[in-house]
Every structure is written in structure tokens, then in C-alpha cells.
Amino acid sequence: MVRFSAASALLLAAGAAADTWPFATYDTGPWTPPQMKVHKSGTTEPGYIFVGPRGNQPNGTAALIYDEEGHLVYQGPTQVTANVKVQKVFNEDTLTFWAGDMTSWGYGFGTVHILDDTYREMYTVKLPDDPATGRFFATPDGNSRPSYIDLHESHITDRNTLLVTAYNTTQYDLTPVRGAPDGWMLDALFYEIDIATNEIVFAWSALEHIAELPLEESFQAIAPGFGTRNQPWDAYHINSVELMSDGYILSLRHYWSGLYVFNNGTIAWRLSGAHDDGDFEIDDAGLYQWQHDIRIFDETDEGFIMTLFNNVDTPSDPKTGPTTGLKFQVDLLNRKVTTLQVITNTHDEVFSVSQGSLQTLNRETGHIFMGYGSVATVKEFDGDGDEVFTASFGDPGLVASYRGYKCQWKATPFWPPAMAVVPTGPGVAEIYMSWNGATEYDNWAIYAVDGPEATTSRFVKSVKRAGYETRADVGSLRTRFMQVVARKGDIPLGTSPIVEF
Template structure:
């Protein structure tokens, strides 16, 4: 049974590129104007949704579909990024401007990664690149250019980036039945200045072994683990949140959040297991194997804590995966459930990954990505599902997190155009990867690539990612194709007719 569990961990929990499932049944887009074959996003709406685009980073499908992807909530592709394994693709705010951020790098089969965080402006120009260097040890012994882990890349209000990292460390594991000189993964987090890449804060779980004893980990140590190549992952940090006088972290393998003071001290533990930690929790606040702990409305007396409650891991189906919003009473050390989100018509058991996103405090809509299950859902203020979208066969495709964000972008690059000529007519196919602000295309004749003397032929409404227009009675050797918002031109390109 243990060997079966380990196999499930390396294939299901992570769904890395090293263990790609052949997802032959799911439909993929075929485009003429771009070398993309992203998965079709199948969308079902059952109510009024909040505005925004869907941001995902699928893994497990064919390599050409592995990239940071944006769709509208009708399922139309809006943007495909470079073909890199990505995570945490979303809109954040840096130096008072909206940007898109994502982690890209190498995902290890052990359930963490090494990579870089990319920050792009609204033209998709990279304006900051955040890396983490240092004396890290990897399971394969190879050095990396950057050691930022895939689990977290969260921008703070002080224009810093919170990231996680994993370091192979030789340690005495006799308290949990291991050897005196075995190997485990230390869970670390860093706060990095975005403009300078300077580390402004760092914290190591192993440096606080007295406050977070190894014996409290829910992750068993078995024979296959404890070596340099297969270190034991006792902690598994997967989110970091900046709060007053410190940080809130999530340790998945402890079923807990911890408040870390700026001096490094562990101030309290909020466990999802009744009778454990420093808080009394109600029956609906029970959680396990969680991800994406976020804090809002913090005061001296309390806070609201949102989290994605996996409640499962491979070969262990405990309960349906839920999204939880908890009122945390810091004075009386009590936790009361405010919301528990679950689609009773589509019960999901997400064995890993996932997130909970409060989209707006005005509408109280929540967007949830189900991580290892290839679905995202939007819930309204009454906890009703108003949108479900799927991007791959269940069990074959994952997205570490998924978000719904408002976003406006006008790419630095020009539109792409393909002309299919047929005697005296042609079909003009047009797309503009990543553009959100245009709504129609105008086509003009042009006598040369440098021509400024153009004659209007036709205009067509934007339809999805790629729009087609039929043109007849061709008399000029070139077309000028213009992406417009109403009658306002945003970008144009001149292409030959044949």
C-alpha cells in the first residue's frame, strides 16, 4: 500500500511534464494565425457572473498546450504565453499599475519546483524578473539560476514579492522513526524587493523545530524517502500572506496555518483538526491538506481567513473539497465558519493544488480552481454556482491555481494575419494574441508594404480569438488589416494578398 501511495504522489499530486498523461480525448483549438493548440475551455453558466477573464496554467496535456492561458468567461481564448510550465498566473498590482505575473520553471516530481517570477505590463512587456539565488541543495545535485518554488509568488502592498523555496537538508529524523543523518526538505519563504531582487526577509521552518515539531507532520516517513535524491517532505509550505507584524503561512502537511512574527517566532497555530493548535474550531471549519490561505479584514481582535480545503490526498478520500471562509477570533481563540463552498451537483475530490479567490467584497463572488481536477468554478454571494469551466479530462490535466481577473491589455506586437487566396476572392484570418480592447477588424486595400493610400473594403465583428472575413473582387496586391475599438484604430499590419 505504501509503495502504491508513493506512486500516486509522484504521478497524481504533481502531474509534471515528466509524467504527461496522453489527453487524447479532450478537444483542442487549431489556429491558422498562431502556432497554438490550447485546450478548449468548456463553459457552463448557471447565473450572473462577475466581469473578468479566466487565468490558468494547464499541465498534463500535450506540450504545446502547456503555457499561461487567458480565456473570457464564454470560453474564447484571449492570450497564450510562451510554452513554459507556469503557475500562479494572475493580475496583481505593482507600483500602482496592474500587471500580470507568473512563475515559470522546472517542476520536480517531488512536488515543488525551481523557477523565476515574471512580471509583465499591459503590453506584455516584461518589466521585472524576480529570481532567488543562494546555497540551495537540489535532489539531483544540479545548480539552478533561480530557486523560487512554484507554490507562491504573491505581491505585497509594499512592492515586494513573497515566494516559497525548498532546500534539501540533512537532518536527524529519529523522532519520527528515521535515521540520524537522513535527508528532508526544509520549507522556506522569502520576501524579495521587486525592483532590486534584494532579499528583505527570510524564514526557515527547520530553524523553528521546537515550535513546529516533526512529530506533528501528517506526512509519514517511509522507506523510499529520507535520501538525498528522495528527501522527506515534512512541511510542504504552499502559501505566504503578509499581515501586521508578520506573516501567515500554510503548511499542508500539518493541516495548519501559522502566524510568524517578524522576529521569526511562531506566535500561534490554527489547525484544521479539532483539538489541535491554539484555536477552537466549529464543525464546519475542519480542513486538511489545504492550499492558498489568505487573510483579510485584519484587526487586533480578529481576521477573516479564506482557504482551499482539499480534504484529500492520493488513496485517501476524506470528504468533498470545499472553499472555506473563516472568522478568526484572536481574543477568545475561536474560529467560526462564514462560508463553505461546494457544488453539490458536481462534488469534487481535489487531491492536490487549488485556490480560493474572493473576487470582490462588493459582490462577494468567489472563484475557485480545483488544482489537480481540471475545473474552475465561480460562486455567487448566496454560495450558488454561476459558472463551471473545464479544460481537460479529469485526472489527466491540472492547473496549480486558477483565477478570474479584470484585465486590459494592448500588446506591444502587431496582429497576425493569414490570407487564403482563391481566384478573385480571399478569406482573411486575423488574431491579436492578448489584446482585450478591440471589438472589430477593418480591411483596406494597399498598393505596397509602405503604402499610405488605402481604400476601405469591409469590417467584421471580432469573433473569439481568430476572426475570418471573406473579400471578393480583388484588385490590389496587399491588404491593410486594422484592429479597432469602434472606429478607433489600435494596431494595423499590411500583408500580401497572395
């Protein structure tokens, strides 16, 4: 059955309704993240929550990290982000994310940022036009961009390359799908890029394989007004790429399929979520549609384990069924797919019409972490499929995060801690202290100093770290200058500037 889902649903249009979600503010800086509401009902895996919210107001539009209690840990620069998570580059943990322009056509133009554990940028990966090779991108609005990496994928491989997606506006004969002979559509592209040199290692285009990927087999109908240069039709909608032993596996949302592409670019097979619509037999429990985030484990010549985020729904059919996570055993010899696990909470069902992710946290315990995309919620499930953690960070339907992750992360920022002093009486003040992005300190030492250039100080008191911003009362002060030090035990990790009050 052919269905239509509006590409603009990815944006969640700003100003759609009045905001009701609470946002935090702090005395020590301009951060305004959404307050994360959490509920923990069982044993969870260690880690922080990584999201990139956007929606009906600018507050909190940034790469964000929270702890399990819902306290902010890090807020990056104000920009639209996606795929905020920890990945290894040259065997070192790094913070990675896409940032750029998320468009009304259902994809984006941007760059991938790779930061070390001090938040210094190590690499910035771009995909520009390249006159030397004749590679040029066309856009619906006709405007060029400095980089054409799409928001959907920025996956680092174990060979220190980056897998990214891109979309190219292409004039094409759409009469096979009741469109115009001179219509316009989006070609689905992916690239493997060397992180250290920014050189393209591999490139692939769906339209170069139209015989194996006919337009008629797309589940995305051409809606009225689409199929033009300004509103190109999206037949495939590529949204994830994973490295395989002999090539790559892609997720094509509008094809309801995973696609195996050999290293030479040819297509090996298609694994469809629909009955009798691919190269594999799939059981009823494993049927999926409009999926995201295909990931592979335990690959051998005979088969592999595959997971995916099964949206089920689209903006035009938002209540077709609850969104689930799926885990499969894929038998390559017999071309058979066996469903190993269907992940959902029947007492708290989520209907995600777009975006989303499924992350395997621990293979031994079986814990799974799911980000619900168009619904500003993340959940953790244990090995029995029971929900043990849920967190929300925006009004339903008005705030989204393309994916959501849980990752272990240690960071000591290259910038100093921040402090604010509010006098409350003669020699008495309230001290506010924070260190954006820092994970390793557990207490603050508060000092009085004699002046803005003083090199000596007097210890006043120490207080335990309390969430993102810690508050303390101090008295008997004989100076108007204060300074704080973030410590782990007695070890100083960062010192604030001297503040006059």
C-alpha cells in the same frame, strides 16, 4: 492520523493516458490552447479566466487567459507556469506568473515574471545562490539552478514586495518519524523580496523552529523509499504566504495548519484544521486538511476573516471527501474559529488531490472563484454559495493548473495583430485575423494594398470581432496584398504587417 501523499502527484506524469481533450488551432499563429468548456448558470462578476495548464501533452502549456465564453484571449510562451493572475505593482495592474521547472519532488525552481499592459517584462524576480551572504540551496539531484523560487507562491504585497516560497534539501535526523538518523528532508522556506531591487527583505526557515514545529506532528508519513537525498521527505509543504500587520501567515499543507510568524521570525500561533491540534478551538464545520491558499481580510487586534482552499483529499486517499472552500471568523482574543461559509456544489462535487486556490472576487456581493488544482476546472460561486459558472480545460486527472483566477484586465500588446489570407478563387479570399493578448478592440478593418512597401491602401470592409480569431470573406480584389487594423469603434489600435497571398 498520519497519511501519505506522493509528491510526484503535483506533476501529473506526462503520457499517463491517451489524450482525449480537444485543443484549438488557428490559421494566424501556432497557438494550441485547450478548448475551454464553460457553463454559466447565473450572474457573474466581470473578468477573464487565468490558468497555467500542464499535463499529458505539451499543447497549451503556457500562461493562458480566456474570456467567459471560453475564447482564448492570450497565450504566453510555451513554458510551465503557475500563479497566472493580475496584481498591482506601484499601483499599476500587471500580469504576473511563475515559470520554471516543476519537479517530481512536488515543488519547482523558477522565476517570477511581471509584465505591463503591453506584455513587456517590467521585472524578473529571481532567488539565486549568493556567495556574498553564504546563501546556497541544495537540490535532490545535486544540480544548481539559476533561481530557486518555488512555484507555490508569488504574492505581491501593498509595499511592492514579492512573497515567494522555496524548498531546500537538508540532511536531518529523521528517527523521530521512523526514518534514518542521516536522512534527508525538505526545509520549508519563504522570502520577501523587493521587486525593484531583487533584494531580500525577510527570510524564514521552518527547520530553524523545530521546537515549535516538531517532525512528529506532520500528517505526511515517510513512504518507502523516501527520506533520501534523491527522495527527500516533505514534512511541512509550504504553499502560500500572506502579509499580516505584525508578520506573515503561512499555509503548511502537510501540517494541516496556518502558521503566524512575527516579523522577527518567531512563531506566534498555529491554527490547525484538526481537532485539538493547535492553538485555536475550531467548530466541526471548519475542519480542514491538506489545504492551500490561506488569505486574510479585515485584520484587527481582535481577529480577522480567513479563507482557504480545503483539498480534503490526497493522491493516496482521493475520495476522502469533496473539496470545499472555507471562510472563517478568527477570534484572537478567545482563540476561537467560527465557520462562516462552506463553499461547494453538492450536485457537482470535485475531488482535488493537490493544488488549488480560492479567490474572493467581490466582498460586497460575496462572489468566490475557485481553481481546483489537480482537476482542470474552475468555478464561480455567488454570495449565497450557489455555483454560477464552471469551466473545464482538460481531461480529469491528466491536466492541472496549480491555481485558477478571475481578474479584470486591459491590455494592448506591443506586437502587431496577425493575419492569414487563403485565396478561394480569382479575386476572392478568406481573411483570418487575431491579436494575441489584446482586450480592447471590437472590430477589424480590412484593406487592400498595392504592394509590400505600399503606403496607401483601399478600405474593403469591416467585421465585428469574433472570439480569438475572426474570419471574413472578401471579393473583387485586384491585388495580392492585404492588411488589417484592429479597432475600437473607429479608433485604430494595431495594424498587421502587409500579407501577400
